[in-house]
Amino acid sequence: MPTIQxxxxxxxxxxRDILRMVHAVNSxxxxxxxxxxxxxxxxxxxxxxxxxxxDMDGKNEDMFFLSNGHISPVYYSVLARSxxxxxxxxxxxxxxxxxxxxxxxxxxxLPGIRIASGxxxxxxxxxxxxxxxxxxxxxxxxxxxxxxDGELQEGQIWEAVMYAAAKKVxxxxxxxxxxxxxxxxxxxxxxxxxxxxxxxxxxxxxxLEVKKGNDVAAILEGLKEAKLRxxxxxxxxxxxxxxxxxxxxxxxHTHAWHGKAPNDEQLANALEQNPATLGDY
Numbered sequence: 001m002p003t004i005q006x007x008x009x010x011x012x013x014x015x016r017d018i019l020r021m022v023h024a025v026n027s028x029x030x031x032x033x034x035x036x037x038x039x040x041x042x043x044x045x046x047x048x049x050x051x052x053x054x055d056m057d058g059k060n061e062d063m064f065f066l067s068n069g070h071i072s073p074v075y076y077s078v079l080a081r082s083x084x085x086x087x088x089x090x091x092x093x094x095x096x097x098x099x100x101x102x103x104x105x106x107x108x109x110l111p112g113i114r115i116a117s118g119x120x121x122x123x124x125x126x127x128x129x130x131x132x133x134x135x136x137x138x139x140x141x142x143x144x145x146x147x148x149d150g151e152l153q154e155g156q157i158w159e160a161v162m163y164a165a166a167k168k169v170x171x172x173x174x175x176x177x178x179x180x181x182x183x184x185x186x187x188x189x190x191x192x193x194x195x196x197x198x199x200x201x202x203x204x205x206x207x208l209e210v211k212k213g214n215d216v217a218a219i220l221e222g223l224k225e226a227k228l229r230x231x232x233x234x235x236x237x238x239x240x241x242x243x244x245x246x247x248x249x250x251x252x253h254t255h256a257w258h259g260k261a262p263n264d265e266q267l268a269n270a271l272e273q274n275p276a277t278l279g280d281y
Contacts, residue, residue, distance in 0.1 A: 002045050007216045009277035010081065011041045015247045016274050017077035017281070021093040023267045028094060028102060031257035032148060033074035035179050035214070035242040039146070040078040042219045047227070049141060052083040054111035062141045063130055065115055067123020068148035068177070069103040070259070076100050079112040080281075087281045121154030123147060124174060128164045128235075131172040142230055145174045150182030153191045158203070164235040165204030173226045175238040178213070181255035196239055206234040213242035247274055 002010070014037045022028035044050075048062040066075050073093065080087045085099075092098035099108035103118030115126050127145035134141060151157065164172060176196060180187050187193065200207045206229050210222035219240070226236045244258070245251025248270040262270055 004216055007038075007041050007045055007220075010045060011037045011216065012247070012274050013276060013278040014041060014074060014077045014081065016271060016276060017081075017090055018073040019248070019262060019267055019270050019274075020280065021073050021076070021090055022261045023264075024091070025094040026261045028073055028261060029070040029259045030073065030248075030261065031181070031244040031251060031255070031259070032068065032071040032177065032179065034248060034251065035244045035246045036071055036074050036146070036177055037078075037246070038214050038216050038219055039175065039177070039240060039242070040074050042216060042223060043144065044078050044082045046220060047223045048144065052111070054084060056114055058114065058130070058141075059137065060139055060141060063114065063127075063134075063143045065123045065127045065130070065143070065145045066104060066117050067127075067145055068120060068151050069117030069123075071148075072100070072102060072104050075104065075112075079110075081278065084111040090281045120148070120151045121156040124157050124160040124164075127172060127174065128160055128167075128169050131164075131169045131235075132167070134171055135169075140171075142227065143172050145172070147174060147176050148182070149176055149178045149180060149193075149196065150187050150190065152176065152193060152196065153187075161200065161203045161205065161235075168233050169235050170231055170233050172235045173223075173230065173238065174235065175240050177242055178239050179242045179244040181244045181258065183255065183258045185255055200237045200239075204234060205237045206232070207237045207239065209239045209241070211241050213240040214246045249273065 018033045050061045093100045099110040104113045105116045131143040212218035251257040
């Protein structure tokens, strides 16, 4: 198992990848990607049981579905650095004929990607279906999904949440990135949702909170606890409280970098705050 320092170093390199990918094409979503870098690192470097000999069925291995697909830069970086495809391919992000589209798609057959996730609200339904398929197949592995808190404003999410509890889909761990920001402002300004914990519990889920959502040790503890709660009749929700733009001082504490690329000067500043640890592509 990697040490906490190794996970932190991995995360720091992922932040560099995110920044460089988005800057190169002046397009993409750095804010949420940076905020979830620690989560993806922990999930793929320690928590999940998977094979890089990728197939779409994912039998006898844990599966992950990214619902808020616009944070593809962090997903691609972690997949590449976890061995699914070459790190050098990150340089093709959002370019013509690239397998690394702005939102993940499946027709390019990029290893690690099982669903197209650009339309918000759909990932929960897919994850539930995959989890039920595992139960039908006698597969005891876990299905993970990630969602943005702003994404929870979509009605389909709550239909799926209700269904998962009613059908006792207890091999599912769905994490919500609670950064309280979306493209047009804070989530409270756009459409206040009240207590997410109370809502998920009212819908019949087992809910745990990770208050330090950008702390590797806290994330690991939360994910391990969530695994212990599977198989007990309820789907599991992790509310992960993160900071959008984490690790880059001028991108934090604002929604402005939800979908904006840094210019040359800003990139240099951001990279200086995050020195290379594993080597750039």
